[in-house]
Amino acid sequence: xxxxxxxxxxxxxxxxxxxxxxxxxxxxxxxxxxxxxxxxxxxxxxxxxxxxxxxxxxxxxxxxxxxxxxxxxxxxxxxxxxxxxxxxxxxxxxxxxxxxxxxxxxxxxxxxxxxxxxxxxxxxxxxxxxxxxxxxxxxxxxxxxxxxxxxxxxxxxxxxxxxxxxxxxxxxxxxxxxxxxxxxxxxxxxxxxxxxxxxxxxxxxxxxxxxxxxxxxxxxxxxxxxxxxxxxxxxxxxxxxxxxxxxxxxxxxxxxxxxxxxxxxxxxxxxxxxxxxxxxxxxxxxxxxxxxxxxxxxxxxxxxxxxxxxxxxxxxxxxxxxxxxxxxxxxxxxxxxxxxxxxxxxxxxxxxxxxxxxxxxxxxxxxxxxxxxxxxxxxxxxxxxxxxxxxxxxxxxxxxxxxxxxxxxxxxxx
Amino acid sequence: xxxxxxxxxxxxxxxxxxxxxxxxxxxxxxxxxxxxxxxxxxxxxxxxxxxxxxxxxxxxxxxxxxxxxxxxxxxxxxxxxxxxxxxxxxxxxxxxxxxxxxxxxxxxxxxxxxxxxxxxxxxxxxxxxxxxxxxxxxxxxxxxxxxxxxxxxxxxxxxxxxxxxxxxxxxxxxxxxxxxxxxxxxxxxxxxxxxxxxxxxxxxxxxxxxxxxxxxxxxxxxxxxxxxxxxxxxxxxxxxxxxxxxxxxxxxxxxxxxxxxxxxxxxxxxxxxxxxxxxxxx
Numbered sequence: 001x002x003x004x005x006x007x008x009x010x011x012x013x014x015x016x017x018x019x020x021x022x023x024x025x026x027x028x029x030x031x032x033x034x035x036x037x038x039x040x041x042x043x044x045x046x047x048x049x050x051x052x053x054x055x056x057x058x059x060x061x062x063x064x065x066x067x068x069x070x071x072x073x074x075x076x077x078x079x080x081x082x083x084x085x086x087x088x089x090x091x092x093x094x095x096x097x098x099x100x101x102x103x104x105x106x107x108x109x110x111x112x113x114x115x116x117x118x119x120x121x122x123x124x125x126x127x128x129x130x131x132x133x134x135x136x137x138x139x140x141x142x143x144x145x146x147x148x149x150x151x152x153x154x155x156x157x158x159x160x161x162x163x164x165x166x167x168x169x170x171x172x173x174x175x176x177x178x179x180x181x182x183x184x185x186x187x188x189x190x191x192x193x194x195x196x197x198x199x200x201x202x203x204x205x206x207x208x209x210x211x212x213x214x215x216x217x218x219x220x221x222x223x224x225x226x227x228x229x230x231x232x233x234x235x236x237x238x239x240x241x242x243x244x245x246x247x248x249x250x251x252x253x254x255x256x257x258x259x260x261x262x263x264x265x266x267x268x269x270x271x272x273x274x275x276x277x278x279x280x281x282x283x284x285x286x287x288x289x290x291x292x293x294x295x296x297x298x299x300x301x302x303x304x305x306x307x308x309x310x311x312x313x314x315x316x317x318x319x320x321x322x323x324x325x326x327x328x329x330x331x332x333x334x335x336x337x338x339x340x341x342x343x344x345x346x347x348x349x350x351x352x353x354x355x356x357x358x359x360x361x362x363x364x365x366x367x368x369x370x371x372x373x374x375x376x377x378x379x380x381x382x383x384x385x386x387x388x389x390x391x392x393x394x395x396x397x398x399x400x401x402x403x404x405x406x407x408x409x410x411x412x413x414x
Numbered sequence: 415x416x417x418x419x420x421x422x423x424x425x426x427x428x429x430x431x432x433x434x435x436x437x438x439x440x441x442x443x444x445x446x447x448x449x450x451x452x453x454x455x456x457x458x459x460x461x462x463x464x465x466x467x468x469x470x471x472x473x474x475x476x477x478x479x480x481x482x483x484x485x486x487x488x489x490x491x492x493x494x495x496x497x498x499x500x501x502x503x504x505x506x507x508x509x510x511x512x513x514x515x516x517x518x519x520x521x522x523x524x525x526x527x528x529x530x531x532x533x534x535x536x537x538x539x540x541x542x543x544x545x546x547x548x549x550x551x552x553x554x555x556x557x558x559x560x561x562x563x564x565x566x567x568x569x570x571x572x573x574x575x576x577x578x579x580x581x582x583x584x585x586x587x588x589x590x591x592x593x594x595x596x597x598x599x600x601x602x603x604x605x606x607x608x609x610x611x612x613x614x615x616x617x618x619x620x621x622x623x624x625x626x627x628x629x630x631x632x633x634x635x636x637x638x639x640x641x642x643x644x645x646x647x648x649x650x651x652x653x654x655x656x657x658x659x660x661x662x663x664x665x666x667x668x669x670x671x672x673x674x675x676x677x678x679x680x681x682x683x684x685x686x687x688x689x690x691x692x693x694x695x696x
Binding site: 006014015086087088089090091092093094095096097098099100101102103104105107113114116118119123126127130131132133135136159 | 425426427428429430431446448449451452453455456459460463464529530531532533534535536690691693694
């Protein structure tokens with residue numbers, strides 16, 4: 001298989017702050033000074049084009065994509081994903097380096113680009129198709145297919161400003177999905193539409209890569225979607241190409257470098273509190289069967305903690321609440337009574353496999369006396385992420401918004 | 415070495431920091447001709463949607479302008495080379511409208527379309543070219559306005575063989591409007607001031623061009639200055655062709671043509687220079 005995209009040492013530098021001086025006169029002054037070799041008259045003594053005035057969005061990024069490959073681009077916000085895609089889709093030029101490509105490239109950076117609200121759906125299909133690089137004949141040939149796919153056939157001659165936002169997006173995506181570029185760039189478009197439509201889109205993307213052998217660059221924060229669609233991935237960290245390789249490894253690595261997870265924490269004593277009777281000092285997540293700190297749906301793990309008691313014979317309970325990262329409480333679990341002696345002690349709570357669905361979760365731990373008097377509450381003491389594993393299932397199933405994923409016993413018989 | 419050469423030739427697209435500045439890339443533009451036509455269609459259809467009078471606005475605007483200017487020059491008694499005043503003004507207004515709308519609309523290319531340019535690549539020149547073409551359509555429609563007046567005043571006018579040169583006149587105007595427009599649009603990326611300037615700049619240019627007065631009105635000692643305006647001979651030639659009165663010479667037309675070509679080339683070069691990276695500054 002041949003290489004269809006070759007990115008060589010691409011860097012992109014943005015100048016921070018004001019661009020130019022904003023007025024023609026001072027720019028002429030500046031240019032003149034540069035030509036005559038004098039010092040820039042508009043630069044203050046301590047102000048120069050140093051590292052502070054520029055932002056390096058991409059630094060020396062090189063990689064190749066083979067034909068028919070679905071390449072995932074992984075990275076946190078600000079890692080340079082969008083900049084990279086913008087360069088690839090020719091929206092902006094790289095500062096240094098070069099990109100070589102074979103075949104037509106089309107991006108779905110945002111669907112519905114150039115839709116005109118006053119024009120009908122039909123007119124917009126032609127306009128949008130042309131903006132994306134289709135010829136009029138091409139659009140005409142695929143017109144029925146596009147309308148079918150979007151499911152807005154009834155309203156095709158209505159101005160799109162009368163469309164619901166869902167219809168609008170569906171129509172827009174339908175056009176984009178019927179482009180036949182050799183290279184397709186997809187950026188988080190899957191966040192749109194209802195789940196039915198998303199399913200359709202993913203199916204379409206898979207079709208495109210499987211049957212037609214097209215190359216796709218897919219950017220998403222959805223590790224599940226990435227794992228199921230992509231073969232390989234590149235991982236961007238702060239504008240650098242941190243790693244590239246098989247998607248599974250990259251996803252693991254991404255989760256690893258994703259510093260948002262707090263898997264270990266020492267808790268500072270709080271000054272404001274009354275003379276403390278007991279307090280939590282440390283909490284962490286531990287598991288014997290997890291590698292690289294990846295917790296999957298199939299792993300059990302333990303929430304461990306250390307506490308300190310300042311009195312003898314204090315009856316204590318621990319109460320742990322697991323919340324989704326959006327703050328929705330999922331469950332609470334309370335320990336049995338423990339009569340603590342003065343000094344340190346520790347404990348743990350095991351969260352079994354096949355309980356939490358994939359996603360991000362936080363834990364609150366409350367230390368209470370006699371199951372009634374709160375002594376020490378630590379909110380969001382730990383944050384962790386559970387990764388999806390898919391076994392013999394269609395990946396998209398209907399798992400997107402559920403917080404738990406228990407394995408339940410089924411019995412089916414005639 | 416040979417192998418490397420071959421491999422290099424296979425790439426259909428190479429993205430590099432700066433493309434050669436003399437890279438007009440007309441072939442690519444041609445590939446996007448459908449898009450140009452669709453933009454023209456969009457501009458044309460969308461403007462008058464949800465207006466009561468619809469396409470009638472094409473006629474109303476020049477008619478109003480003509481009425482105002484005609485009253486004005488009747489009051490101050492501007493001679494019009496023996497052409498009926500209203501016809502004199504109308505020809506000027508219709509022609510000037512074409513130039514000024516080409517200029518003002520293309521000068522907004524980058525700022526007005528940043529939302530599209532930020533998402534998708536297509537040759538950026540598609541937009542200004544589509545503006546030129548859709549304005550041409552309005553120009554033709556406005557020219558229809560001239561017909562009743564030409565018939566009514568048929569005794570006072572003497573169309574000449576130069577009628578055949580009218581497409582050339584329009585081409586010159588389009589080139590100057592496009593050239594100046596995209597030059598300004600390239601500069602407005604850094605200097606927004608220009609976009610404010612252009613609005614009344616166009617007004618001033620109109621008064622510096624024989625639109626509501628004939629060139630023959632200019633005293634002889636100022637004529638050479640007036641002739642520096644490359645638009646003057648174009649307007650005068652249009653009037654001469656249609657109405658049989660106008661002051662222009664072959665040299666003047668040559669001057670205008672040269673000016674138009676140079677302006678257009680400079681405009682395209684500037685446009686090409688900024689189109690790759692303007693998204694970072696806008």
